[in-house]
Amino acid sequence: MPDPTRLSINQICVLPQWSLAQAIEGLARHSVPAISVWREKLHEIGLAEARRRIDGTGLAVSGLCFAGLISSADPAEAAKARDDVRRAIDEAAGIDAACLVFLSGGVDARDKDLAATRARVLDGLAQLEDHARGAGVVIAIEPLHPMACVTRSVLTTLKLANDWCDALGAEDVFGITVDAYVTWWDPELPQQIARAGKRIRAFHVSDWLTDTQDLRLDRGMPGDGVIELPAIRRMVEAAGYSGHVEVEIMSARNWWKRDPDDVVRTIKQRFVTEV
């Protein structure tokens, strides 16, 4: 059973129902220890107001989601995307987030060269090192599920994330987000979690439903699917991670249609029985 004080709830679990102000108030009311903030909601109220409200509740911030998508083959587009990551780094510092979750961006139809796209993203990450160090923010690169390779992430495996961290060689600035939903299928998962070790800066959980109907927005509540979440959590802990365990469920057909207080209550229950 996970330590209940390590629970974080990603705001995306109740994205359509609650503003950031409502999410901060709601999670605090339910005694949830930590929140992960979604950038579009942060922008609605602004950094200072978000900071004031978070400080008022004592909620920890396990992460800011997300920045990145720097994979474009067009140099101007890629530079603009990197500038946006720098803004996100400042935002993460401003709300004292444990990390900034980074998504690489996908390969697009104009440029089918996957190896070149990956090389571009790795080069772009290196250009963000100084800004992140200056702000005291860890960029936690997140491999996504291979089904997101064209839309969001050419970083498709934890092995590649480890390879990129080896290449970047700046462990104070670059870490890894391990998400059980996007990595559970990987035969190399135990070895690559062990290899990641202290690089792990965020750990996300949700469940894979047997009747999954959408490539992005059909994640399940822990316990409703097939992922061995306790086993993966124990691997991550054995690797040295002791931060928050963040429940991150995008669910257009189910949880996004529910009463948000019920969503939070269910997450709290399932966290102790299924994670």
Next chain:
Amino acid sequence: MPDPTRLSINQICVLPQWSLAQAIEGLARHSVPAISVWREKLHEIGLAEARRRIDGTGLAVSGLCFAGLISSADPAEAAKARDDVRRAIDEAAGIDAACLVFLSGGVDARDKDLAATRARVLDGLAQLEDHARGAGVVIAIEPLHPMACVTRSVLTTLKLANDWCDALGAEDVFGITVDAYVTWWDPELPQQIARAGKRIRAFHVSDWLTDTQDLRLDRGMPGDGVIELPAIRRMVEAAGYSGHVEVEIMSARNWWKRDPDDVVRTIKQRFVTEV
């Protein structure tokens, strides 16, 4: 450009439109060199009739699709599934198919133990060796896309397929199907195709659409998506494969609604320009 005499069209490209008899006649009429047969369509007309019609046209048979799904934790269910694979082996022999495409089966909600499921499938495969050798049929195990891990295949990477072939140690009987659609995202693809070498007994192509809407039935026509098909084909050829290149498109929202003769004409055109 691929050798046009190596084109095979998987019957599933026109599954709802044509019976097996119609597919055999249609592909022969369009001078397509080879067909890959879908078992449910074979059962409609029976093995003897299928053999007679195929022989009458001179079509080669690049594969029989598919058998497997032997992953159940229930011993009786698993034994029944293995018996069905044995029937499929006999069918593959009966139509002189170059291989029998094998799908492992997924992990189910009753048994979330992915490692144990994989071990069961590998053990089940070993039990099929003698029957396959007796029939002179190659079982071409196919890793599927990780998004099929719960529905169809705990075999999620080409690396694991190679590991299984190492463990099985019967290269005359067990080979590998490389499908570009389900493996293109894999950072290890070049190394694992090279490692597979002569194990490659089938090579399937289709394209990943940027707006993919379904986890199984939304494959694209070569050229309509983002996969570098010529690059992957060249890797497979460099590994020593010189068999048919099989176009396999399941497309519920597009190609399954088209005139089947148009589908075949389009495949023939795209094969030389996009594969």
